[in-house]
Amino acid sequence: GESVGLHLPTLSVQEGDNSIINCAYSNSASDYFIWYKQESGKGPQFIIDIRSNMDKRQGQRVTVLLNKTVKHLSLQIAATQPGDSAVYFCAKTSEASYDKVIFGPGTSLSVIP
């Protein structure tokens, strides 16, 4: 079946440094990938997405990289701020099941002031 997983459950970075959160997926038919941020006591919040026909997409302070060869996805946060402290989930849909978003287990990012 399809799955999404992350390499590390926790990540600590110094304020101002760049953060990289990694994710692996299993199904090569995946069409669409999304990163969500979940702050304590809140629901997941959309950060950025990327389609499988792209390798890179940039947003404000965030970049998502997709390596389809090794089925790897990463989220880069530039100049990490205390407000970036949260759990980050990679998620995916597939062409076969566009309406079903599957979440990975999450990486907890802690920003050290």
Next chain:
Amino acid sequence: EPEVTQTPSHQVTQMGQEVILRCVPISNHLYFYWYRQILGQKVEFLVSFYNNEISEKSEIFDDQFSVERPDGSNFTLKIRSTKLEDSAMYFCASRAGVISGANVLTFGAGSRLTVL
């Protein structure tokens, strides 16, 4: 900014009791979802709903679960006879539609269900 609202924020119930969790999706959204998150674990898909019917459901969404859109604004999740393992945070989400392109879900803040 439009948001998805959920009630109650926290419900405590006895095992075997029925529970209804309520959601008001964003008004012009067409697709509606329920997810759950057991404490400290990942967000799990339960069900998606479009055009007044279930479009997809997971193995978790068994006969004890049902969803309904009783009017033009509310979207409910019912658990008929709660079990201890139903204790979790339940998130409602909605999205606009395929025309808008991305499958971007907007989540509510969640309803915490505690089954005793």
